[in-house]
Amino acid sequence: MKPSHVLNLLPLVAASPAPVHPHPGFGNRPQPAPGLGDLAKKAGLKYFGTAVDNVVLDNEKYTSIAFNYSEFNQITPANGQKWMYIEPSRNVFNYTLGDQIVDPSKDAGQLRRCHNFLWHNQLPDWLSHGNWTKTALLSVLENHIKHEADYYWGDCYAWDVVNEAFNDDGTLRQDIWLQTIGPEYIEHAFRFARKYTSPGTKLYYNDYGIERVNNKSVAIQQMVKDFGKRGVPIDGVGLQAHFTVGRSPSYTEIRASQQLYTGLGLETALTELDVRIELPDNANKTAAQATVYAESVRACVDEKRCVGVTVWDFWDPVSWVPDTFPGWGDACLWDEGFVRKPAYYAVADMLRKAAGGRKGE
Numbered sequence: 001m002k003p004s005h006v007l008n009l010l011p012l013v014a015a016s017p018a019p020v021h022p023h024p025g026f027g028n029r030p031q032p033a034p035g036l037g038d039l040a041k042k043a044g045l046k047y048f049g050t051a052v053d054n055v056v057l058d059n060e061k062y063t064s065i066a067f068n069y070s071e072f073n074q075i076t077p078a079n080g081q082k083w084m085y086i087e088p089s090r091n092v093f094n095y096t097l098g099d100q101i102v103d104p105s106k107d108a109g110q111l112r113r114c115h116n117f118l119w120h121n122q123l124p125d126w127l128s129h130g131n132w133t134k135t136a137l138l139s140v141l142e143n144h145i146k147h148e149a150d151y152y153w154g155d156c157y158a159w160d161v162v163n164e165a166f167n168d169d170g171t172l173r174q175d176i177w178l179q180t181i182g183p184e185y186i187e188h189a190f191r192f193a194r195k196y197t198s199p200g201t202k203l204y205y206n207d208y209g210i211e212r213v214n215n216k217s218v219a220i221q222q223m224v225k226d227f228g229k230r231g232v233p234i235d236g237v238g239l240q241a242h243f244t245v246g247r248s249p250s251y252t253e254i255r256a257s258q259q260l261y262t263g264l265g266l267e268t269a270l271t272e273l274d275v276r277i278e279l280p281d282n283a284n285k286t287a288a289q290a291t292v293y294a295e296s297v298r299a300c301v302d303e304k305r306c307v308g309v310t311v312w313d314f315w316d317p318v319s320w321v322p323d324t325f326p327g328w329g330d331a332c333l334w335d336e337g338f339v340r341k342p343a344y345y346a347v348a349d350m351l352r353k354a355a356g357g358r359k360g361e
């Protein structure tokens with residue numbers, strides 16, 4: 001779902017001095033401290049985080065926010081740990097792009113959700129164009145997980161082990177993994193991940209469109225149940241939460257979909273939250289977006305086993321949305337001038353109200 005920006009350099013918007021942004025309920029707040037990470041911890045979450053892509057690392061205004069522990073105490077490499085960059089030729093590993101995100105986030109003391117071991121997208125040509133037998137592809141998969149897990153040993157709070165394996169109707173996506181290995185490729189990936197990651201690393205299945213109880217989220221629940229019966233290791237389900245103003249799931253729906261998994265003892269997280277707007281933006285849409293952000297975060301805060309929320313970048317100019325959904329955008333918490341939007345303050349306000357104990361407990 002997320003085409004890489006790595007090979008597709010964006011012109012970076014120069015940081016302009018940010019005017020104080022008027023926002024409902026707070027008057028003019030010149031100092032947003034404490035940041036969302038601090039507030040999330042007070043509200044009982046482990047983290048509030050963001051995805052970070054390699055293309056913006058030369059923008060100091062951007063990195064001063066991304067690697068500010070108070071604002072974000074968790075980072076997900078948006079692209080840097082994907083297969084095409086990590087293993088560009090068979091058994092040749094290159095961790096440069098992963099390290100560009102992981103190293104500064106370690107320096108900042110942030111947690112990391114590492115992303116990802118297995119996906120149908122952003123695979124290197126040698127892999128997607130190979131004529132694999134089942135045995136050979138399984139050994140390619142094991143070798144990849146073994147090397148990447150070993151290299152990032154101890155660095156990852158969680159790994160997205162398998163990303164986006166299901167179709168919306170609840171069937172498995174027809175891709176090289178399913179076609180070559182069969183449906184058991186998923187459990188193989190989880191077993192390899194448990195074998196090679198550091199003890200305690202949380203192993204996640206991650207997908208979009210599962211923030212309601214629907215065929216897809218229920219199919220994933222069936223998989224988790226089956227894994228539980230047969231001892232296949234899995235610790236969490238990531239709900240990506242790529243939302244659209246006017247069509248987003250409600251608080252109640254997000255709670256109910258998480259309970260498909262928390263009811264089986266797994267943890268959940270909102271792993272890629274963003275809320276896109278049909279352009280041009282206006283004050284009403286921005287206000288509606290603020291409500292969707294706050295209600296989504298509240299649906300995690302109130303869910304005892306939801307550990308945290310990650311936004312899929314915090315700055316509009318690096319969002320994947322405009323490239324993927326022409327005519328849509330402005331999906332992030334900071335606008336192109338690095339001004340915090342009403343959605344930022346709505347999330348902060350919600351977290352402040354939740355401080356001191358989770359309502360769902």
Ligand SMILES: *[C@@H]1O[C@H](CO)[C@@H](O)[C@H](O)[C@H]1NC(C)=O
Pocket residue numbers: 032033034035036064068069070071
């Ligand atoms: C980090 O973010 C917090 C919250 O927004 C802010 O108060 C603080 O000044 C920031 N620190 C730096 C070094 O920018």
Ligand SMILES: *[C@@H]1O[C@H](CO)[C@@H](O)[C@H](O)[C@H]1NC(C)=O
Pocket residue numbers: 094095096097
């Ligand atoms: C590793 O990846 C980086 C970033 O894409 C690239 O600049 C570098 O040339 C690669 N190293 C090798 C040995 O291919």
Ligand SMILES: *[C@@H]1O[C@H](CO)[C@@H](O)[C@H](O)[C@H]1NC(C)=O
Pocket residue numbers: 131
């Ligand atoms: C793929 O491998 C099979 C079995 O080794 C072989 O019969 C077939 O010709 C190969 N196909 C291509 C396109 O190389």
Ligand SMILES: *[C@@H]1O[C@H](CO)[C@@H](O)[C@H](O)[C@H]1NC(C)=O
Pocket residue numbers: 168169170215
């Ligand atoms: C959901 O699955 C049922 C069968 O279990 C099927 O009848 C229905 O069409 C599916 N709905 C969607 C939206 O795919």
Ligand SMILES: *[C@@H]1O[C@H](CO)[C@@H](O)[C@H](O)[C@H]1NC(C)=O
Pocket residue numbers: 282283284
């Ligand atoms: C915003 O909503 C108000 C109240 O519903 C309406 O009167 C106004 O025309 C809307 N403005 C825009 C720009 O859509």
